[in-house]
Amino acid sequence: MSCELASSGSLGAAASEQGECMKLALKASSVLFAITLLSTWAIAQGAATGDLQITVKDPNGKMVTNATVMASNDAKGFSRATTQNTDGEYRIAALPPGKYNVVVTAPGFSKVVFQDQPITVGQMADLPVTMQVSGGETVVNVSSEAEVVETTRTSTTDTIDQRRIDNLPINGRNYINFTLTDSQVVRDNAPNTGAAPTSGLNMSGQRGRSNLVNVDGADATDNSINGVRSTVSQEAVQEFQIITNSYAAEYGRASGGVVNIVTRSGSNDLHGTAFGYLRNRNFQAVHPFSTVSNPAYTRAQAGVAFGGPIKKDKTYYYFSYETTRRHETGFSSIGLTPANFGLVNNVDISVALGQAPGTFPLVSGTPEQKTYFDNLPGALQQIGAAFGSGAAQAYGQEAGAYATWMAGASGIAVNGTYPKWFGLLAGSAIPVPSNGTSPLTQFPSSCTFVTNNTLCNGLPGSFLSLQSQTGNFPVFEGTSLYSLRLDHNFTSNNRVTLRANVSPSTVNGIEVNGQDQPFGQNAFSRTSQQSYRDVAGVFQDTWTIGNNKINEFRFQYARRGLAYFFNKDSSAGF
Incomplete structure (x- = not known):
């Protein structure tokens, strides 16, 4: 429909057509407003670039307002130039992290070249430049890195650069632990109370789940409980930034700190x-x-990473793969402290069952229970003398029921069965299950004649005795990390990035310390098993409009399927 009003026709028709045009204009405005909001929301997820501000002055300290400033990364075929300035202050925004050659030119002044100036993730660097007057073509090369300052930043930050990532030793290749080199970050030693791993970092006194982790500006944090999702191999990490205090409002969902990770990209050289x-x-x-004396322990970590040009100065790739395979031993103190689960094995319950002392084999119980049954003959005599033989007989029956319950409970808990000689009591002191299972494998608290409950069907198949959990237990892990990054320069003002990463993993032997966690509480050595399949893809389009406008679009698709159950391995004495 055209929104031009004809010069002829009725006034009503013209008014109607004008109304339709207004509706279309309102719809178009709503769509543009929504796109603006979505773009703002995407940008606000996290930083993946840095900014460079150049202050240009003449030898007398006066601002130079007619200069041209260019920053170029020859290895990746990327450059950005600007003449836009505010009283001699030039700004080049949204530069991908890396080393840049900065060239400043102005009529009547010598050209100044700063070589290999580093720009890091999240940086807002200020580079001061003093131009020298020249009557001809003169070039001043500054070969060393110029000192850059950040005069506009209010947050407390630190950057872990590629040199530290490549050279510092680390156990397990969990590169996020390099943040511990910052004095304001300590390890979070809070107990593991769930399946999703945390960042493991304590920033500003906050727990590990109070931090935000971004990869290439996209959120890498679980939306439900703020656990950290699988990211990429250490070989694929270029650098990352730590923000511990006073960070901008764009970093939501973090009361502790923020970690901004940037992955490596390919260049014109194959590496x-x-x-x-x-x-x-x-x-x-x-x-x-x-x-x-010789516990099992083998940990192997291996991988490859390589990147280079698909088309020189235009398209680049970087691929990484890493695998971790562990076969280790977990150490359990069950049954060791206190010894024999705090039980003694010399409790005589013969008198409680109406027989002379020493008639039946000894059973297990606590030291306090042993004292009680040792003193039972004297207690029966005192009750008989004080209250009569009927009272003594009634008390003896109660003692017999208690003896049956105690010996049965100790046997079930430790060995998964009553003492063998309790088979003599089947049908009298202990009931015979209606489903035909053994009377020696029952829960004493619910399967006794005293409670008048004969609907006993044996122990559940998942039940594990304490004795079966003594000794060491196995820990296995199989984790892989795949990632591929593609970068393409349409022009010097338009660059797109696509990254995909996949991480399958299975780990068992996880020790859970949370008291409210049902998983693992009735499993071998109180451990759990976790399996997940983590997939993520990020697309980013950065477009420079004019000298001072940057449009950045970022989209991420991420999905993680995670299963967390009790460990089914019941082998003992590993």
């Missing part, structure tokens, strides 16, 4: 690495808490 790390029991010390 690659291959690595492998092995830890084995044969050439490392025995764990000090091991209950055996």
Whole structure:
């Protein structure tokens, strides 16, 4: 429909057509407003670039307002230039992290070149430049890195650069732990109370789930409980920024700190690495808490990473793969402290069952229970003397029921069965289950004649006795990290990035310390098993409009399927 009013026709028709045009204008405005909001929301997820502000002055300290400033990264075929300034202050925004050659030119002045100036993620650097008057073509090269300051930042930040990531030693290749080199960050030692892992970092006194982790500006945090999702291999990380205080409002969902991770991209040169790390029991010390002399321990981590050009100065790729395979030993103190689960094995309950002392084999109980049954003959005599033989007989029956319950409970808890000689009491002191299962494998609290409950069907199949959980237990892990990043320069003002990463993982032998966690509480050595399949894809389009406008669009699709159950491995004495 055209929104031009004809010069002829009725006034009513013209008014009607004008009304339709107004509706279309309102719809168009609503769509544009929505797009603006969505773009703002996407940008606000996190930082993946840095800004460079150049202050240009002449030898007398006066501002130079007619200069041209260019920042270029020749290795990646990327450059950005500007002449827009505010009283001699020039700003180049949204530069991908890396090293840039900064060239400043102005009529009547020598050209100044700063080589290999680093721009880091989230940085707002201010580079002061003093131009020298020149009557001809003169170039002043500054070969060393100029000192850059950040005069506009209010937050407390630190950057872990590629040099530290590549060279500092780290156990397990969890590169986020490099943040511990910052004095304001400590390890979060809070108990693990769920399936989703935390960042493991305590920032500003907050727990690990109070932090925000971004990868290439996209959220890498679980939306439900703020656990950190799987990211990428250490080989694929270029650098990351730590923000611990006073960060901007764009970083939501964080009361502790923020970690901004930037992945590596390809360049005009082909580079690659291959690595492998092995830890084995044969050439490392025995764990000090091991209950055996030669516990199983093997950890292997290996991978490859390489990147280069698909089309020089235009399109680049970077691929990384890392795998972790662990076969280790978990150490359990069940049954060791206190010894024998705090029980003694010499409790005589013969008198409680109406027989002379020593008639029946000894059973297990607590030291206090042993004292009670040792003193039972004297107690029966005192009750008989004081209240008569009927009272003594009634008390003896109660003592017999208690003896049956105690011996049965101790046997079920420790060994999963009553004492063998309790088979003599089947049908009298203990009931025979109606489903034909053994009378020696019942819960004493619900399967006794005293409680008048004969509907006993044996122990559940998932029940594990304490004795079966003694000794060490196995810990297995199989985790892989795949990631691929593609970068394409349409022009010097338009760059797109696509990254995809996949991480399948299965780990068992996880020790859960939370008292309110049902998983693992009735499993082998109180451990759990976790399996997940984590997939994420990020697309980003950065477009420079004019000298001072940046339009950035970012979209992420992320999905993680996670299963968290009790560990089904019931082997003992591993």
